[in-house]
Amino acid sequence: MPEKPSDPARPAIELRDVRASSGGYEILDGACAAFPEGLCSVVMGPAGSGKSTLLKVAAGLVVPDSGSVLYRGAELARFGRRDEAAFRAATGFVFQDGALWADQNILTNVTMPLRVHKAWLGPSAMAELARETLGALGYDEGMAFRPAELSAGEQKLVSIARAVIHEPQLVFMDDPTANLDEDAAERVYALIAKLRERRRTVVIVANSSELAYRFADRLGIIKGGRLVAFGSYEETVGTAEAALSGSIARLKARGERAAAPERERRGVREPDAGAENSQAGDV
Amino acid sequence: MAIIAAIGRAARTKASGLLYGLGFFYNVLKETGRFFRRKQVGYKVLIMQILFTGYEALAINAVMAIAIGAAINVIGSSLLPQFGQSQLMYSILIVVITRELGPLLTAFVITARSGTAIATQLGTMVVNHEIEAYIAVGLNPISYLVVPRFIGVVVSMLVLTVYFNIFGLLGSFIVVQAVNPTPIGEYLGALMSTLTLADVFSGLTKALVFGVIVSVVSTFQGFAVNRASTEIPVAGIKAVGSSFILIILADVLVTLVQYA
Numbered sequence: 001m002p003e004k005p006s007d008p009a010r011p012a013i014e015l016r017d018v019r020a021s022s023g024g025y026e027i028l029d030g031a032c033a034a035f036p037e038g039l040c041s042v043v044m045g046p047a048g049s050g051k052s053t054l055l056k057v058a059a060g061l062v063v064p065d066s067g068s069v070l071y072r073g074a075e076l077a078r079f080g081r082r083d084e085a086a087f088r089a090a091t092g093f094v095f096q097d098g099a100l101w102a103d104q105n106i107l108t109n110v111t112m113p114l115r116v117h118k119a120w121l122g123p124s125a126m127a128e129l130a131r132e133t134l135g136a137l138g139y140d141e142g143m144a145f146r147p148a149e150l151s152a153g154e155q156k157l158v159s160i161a162r163a164v165i166h167e168p169q170l171v172f173m174d175d176p177t178a179n180l181d182e183d184a185a186e187r188v189y190a191l192i193a194k195l196r197e198r199r200r201t202v203v204i205v206a207n208s209s210e211l212a213y214r215f216a217d218r219l220g221i222i223k224g225g226r227l228v229a230f231g232s233y234e235e236t237v238g239t240a241e242a243a244l245s246g247s248i249a250r251l252k253a254r255g256e257r258a259a260a261p262e263r264e265r266r267g268v269r270e271p272d273a274g275a276e277n278s279q280a281g282d283v
Numbered sequence: 284m285a286i287i288a289a290i291g292r293a294a295r296t297k298a299s300g301l302l303y304g305l306g307f308f309y310n311v312l313k314e315t316g317r318f319f320r321r322k323q324v325g326y327k328v329l330i331m332q333i334l335f336t337g338y339e340a341l342a343i344n345a346v347m348a349i350a351i352g353a354a355i356n357v358i359g360s361s362l363l364p365q366f367g368q369s370q371l372m373y374s375i376l377i378v379v380i381t382r383e384l385g386p387l388l389t390a391f392v393i394t395a396r397s398g399t400a401i402a403t404q405l406g407t408m409v410v411n412h413e414i415e416a417y418i419a420v421g422l423n424p425i426s427y428l429v430v431p432r433f434i435g436v437v438v439s440m441l442v443l444t445v446y447f448n449i450f451g452l453l454g455s456f457i458v459v460q461a462v463n464p465t466p467i468g469e470y471l472g473a474l475m476s477t478l479t480l481a482d483v484f485s486g487l488t489k490a491l492v493f494g495v496i497v498s499v500v501s502t503f504q505g506f507a508v509n510r511a512s513t514e515i516p517v518a519g520i521k522a523v524g525s526s527f528i529l530i531i532l533a534d535v536l537v538t539l540v541q542y543a
Contacts, residue, residue: 023509061415088421095419099412113420162420 010072012037012170012201013058018067020053027053028064029225035218037072038199040192042212043230044247045222051205052096052174054222058203059093059172060084089117092163096174098155100147106158107143110134113166133161138187152179160188170201177208189214209247213254221248233257307503311433314426318434325431332435336397337442343392348380348447351388352454355379360462373477380451381478381486387534389443390493393436394526398501401432402522405505406515414506424506433498440494444486485541492533500526 011034020028027050035041035058045051056062057069060076069076071087079087092113100109110130114121121129130143137157147155156179163171176192177185192215195202204211205222212219212233219237220230229236237251318325359372405428408414414424452474459465504522508514 056415059419061418085421088419091419093416093419095412095416097412099416101413101416102407102411112422116421162416 010037011035011070012072013203014070014073015054015058016068016070018054018057018064018069020050020057020062020064022053027225028057030067031057031222031225031227033058033220033227033230035201035203037201039217040196040202040204040215041218041220042216043203043205043220043222043227044207044209044212045205047207049222050225051222053225054227055093055172055174055203055205059091060087061093085117089166090169092166092168092171094156094160094163094171094173094176096178098147098152098159100155100158100162102147105144105146106134106141106150109147109158110161110165113162117166129165130161133165134158136187137161137191138184153181153184156180157184157188160191164191164195168200170203171195173202173204173206175206175208176204177206177211185210209250209254212247213251213257304503307506308499310425311429311499311502314423314430315433318426318430325427328428329431329435332397332432333439335400336393336436337439340392340396340439340443341446343396344389344443344447345450347388347392348385348450349454349457351384352376352380352451352456353458355451356455356458356462360458373473376452376455377474377477377482380455381448381482382489383534383538385447385451386440386444386486386489386493387530389440389447389490390497390530391527393440393443393494394497394501394523394530397436397439398497398522398526399519401436401498401501402505402518403515405502406508406518407512409506409508410510410512410515429502432502433495436498436501437491437494440490440497441487444490448486481541485537488541489534489537492537493530496529496533497526500529 013035015031015033018028018031019026029050031050031054033041033043033054043051043054053062057064060069060071060079063077074083076087100106101112104112107127107130110133111126114126114129118126127143134143134157137160139154139157139161141150141154147158150158156176160173160176163173173192176188180188189211192202192204192211196215202215204215206212216233218231219233219235220227221236222228229239231239234256237248355376356372359375360369363369363371363375405414408428414428417424417427456465456467456470459470501522504518504525507521508518
């Protein structure tokens, strides 16, 4: 597996003509996308369009029926045990419904990535990190609770903490603000902003146009299992037919955003649009 | 033609299911070999499995063993003298309890208690995406979830079988005291002189095979759950049904090999 990242033009994760199905139903129908290194990509689409499956395929949690998924140029399907371990250490995943381990308490849920990838940290250091990470997200319940004792929103916060506690290079987020109140959602926005500042690669699938408006360096629209648009935020909002998605219409209505200067300040080099389009295949 | 096509499809599905099951079993064995060689976060799961499958089944196993031992003695002591074969009582006790009923009934108890629990627990984890969450943090579900259950069930099965044998023979002793009071030393001496290494080996071989069957079938059925929570009880039922059938077939096979 290729070592150390940091060419922003190079895709961290690339999907090539991916098809995936479940229970005999086709969910992804030749999806192509290239999520650039160090940038935040947001994919939006209606319910049942294949967003979650797209994210899980990209994260190597669902094996596609055909097509390939590449992590920094290397195909996930060919990863050996060590490559797989390195990939998992470098990634974090926020599940739509939390997916916390019901038989483990909150502390164990959150510290599990540390126990797997940073076992040299002692239990007290892990617990301290867990408190810090959960605290930043506004979680103020006990660490000895089981997930079933928490609300859906609190479970979501714990799931987010579990995904970022080991400081991964690449974070996948499935609807990260679902079930959250406005204050909690703001804290999640702050976390995503922090990840962007640190040039982490973030891939988000969401129903909310707010996430796209605030954070999308790349914006994709998925419909019927195909990415019908994928490019820079301005490009997608400007060129994609509003009819493709109500979200695009809402983003257009919000007008231009003041995000470009921030990206320049972060020194993120924009990949060549033409090259990206060719990677994105079905744009 | 439609019937033939349907039969063909069903046969192909069964064949691919069998191959998938064999691949699953191979992976479990491979990961079991690695389990003790590396620092594992799965030790806690292993200890919990031994506690649930082994320790918590001690009482039911003891009651069942004492009752069965007593029943064999009651039947034997009323039937054998009619044929002038009272001296065979100890041989029958050893053969029936140690070679056959000990491992078989213990396997049934473990299937009913732990097999269903394992299948439904893993099925629930699949539906709640907990298995995907383990993969996402870098834990291999076979290594972390299946292997500790596999080892835990096999170890518990072996220990519970020995336990069943001891209590089965003890139950028999209680009946002997009621019918024909015998000093414990004499009773144990007669038993030990009848017991052979082959009896012990036969019982433990069956216990090992049955433990492998229950654990692999139950974990496999748990992982076979796809999306709906309604599949979870079905997985439990399939785990019990398939385990019972495979245990009985394996019992016949091992017995045939030992007596051939």
